[in-house]
Amino acid sequence: MDTHEVESKISEALRTVTVIDPHVHLNAAKPAATTLADIVLYHHVWIELVSSGMAQREVTQAGLPQELADPQMEPLVRVKRVLPHLPKIRNTTVGTLLGWLLADLYSCKGGLDDSNLEELAAAVERTGSDPHWPEHVFADVCRTERAITVEPWKGKHFQRIVAADERFRMLNIAEGKASPRERVDQMSAFFGREIRTRADYVDFVGKLAEDPTRNSAVFIGGWMPACFTDELADDANVTRILEKARERRTLSRAELGSVSYYGMAQALEKLRMTPIRTIQVIVGAEVLLPHRSIPEWEGSFTGALARLACKFEDFEFNLSAASDAYTQDLGVLAKHIPNVSVAGYWWHTLYPFYIRKSLETRLDMVPANKIIAFFSDAYHCEWCWPKLRLVKQILSEILVERVQRGWYNLDTALSLIPTIFYDAPKTIYRL
Secondary structure (H helix, E strand, O other), rough: OOOOHHHHHHHHHHOOEEEEEEEEEOOOOOHHHHOHHHHHHHHHHHHHHHHHHOOOOOOOOOOOOOOOOOOOOOHHHHHHHHHHHHHHHHHHHHHHHHHHHHHHHHHHOOOOOOOOHHHHHHHHHHHHHOHHHHHHHHHHHHOOEEEEEEEEEOOOOOOOEEEEOHHHHHHOOOOEEEEEEHHHHHHHHHHOOOOOOHHHHHHHHHHHHHHHHHEEEEEEEEEEEEOOOOOOOOOOHHHHHHHHOOOOOOHHHHHHHHHHHHHHHHHHHHHHHOOOOEEEEEEEEEEEEEEEEEEEEOOOOHHHHHHHHOOOOOOOOEEEEEEEEHHHHHHHHHHHHOOOOOOOOHHHHHHHHHHHHHHHHHHHHOOOOHHEEEOOOOOOOOHHHHHHHHHHHHHHHHHHHHHHHHOHHHHHHHHHHHHHHHHHHHHHHHO
């Protein structure tokens, strides 16, 4: 079989594969963008524009991404202010993805500028008010059967969206935007009473772990700090660490990470009394004020997560990382530990070089039924498409190369596509 025929068959299999997207931030009741600003000022675009020289408050009064605070500006005004800055990010992956989105979904082939701004804004407003548009994007463009949103929702929702819950992010006292004392105060406010001792913290964890399926959640998720460790994760040390945090004393990385480990172990014990059996773990990013994310890695994480997974073998731990330093670590965990699997490319790894490296590493060492090829992390359904297009293109190149080298035969390459886009996420997330 010649190379052209291999490329054609793999391309067609990728074009037609049904997808499950296990991590989005979509509004379940209204998943589509309603204004052009929703699309153009997605926080991944916004932060690159700010980094390139656009003023922090040029398009948002609070100087924060639109996903975190009301911009308090008219959408069209905001997009007009962006136009002089967009050429600066033409070279980046995010800039490329924005171009693909506008071209593929709105036939805007030449990029966004003054000449087509108002026409394109009107087009997005039309699709945003069209009740059939989300179904078109999901079914016809992305071929996505289900997407799991980590945003809270109740009542009526778009039929292809399933709920998840990221409440376990609240277990951590290690947080880039707040001090340990501020984190304890935030926990206490949520809990309704002061958290001073290990017993208070355990009661707080119990509240977090109350049956999430009451709100239709199919998994519990959270960010684990890179310093996650079981080194000091015992009753006496947790009380001592909480006391130090309340007294605003400096905590070591081991102290910060031990509280997270202790809390997660307590939470999993509580979750055993619920139907939830999938834990989505994302690691490798710290968000600094005002909203500036950086990758982070520490060697303690891999061993601590391995020990936690071995202790709670009745749970599935599905892992993704924002730091490339975890690429091999997570692959080895998924290879050696039956209840650990890997998914997607989170935040700082959703770029072609790192996507390819992650896919190659996982295909080399992880059984295919434990690999999830994609999640979009999108806040509006339109952004699901260019990210999916990128991942499919990279996977196509990898599979063609492996067939050419004789590493896979064509049947093996073709069988991997539905496994890692559909079968694996459907099984891991019990859909």
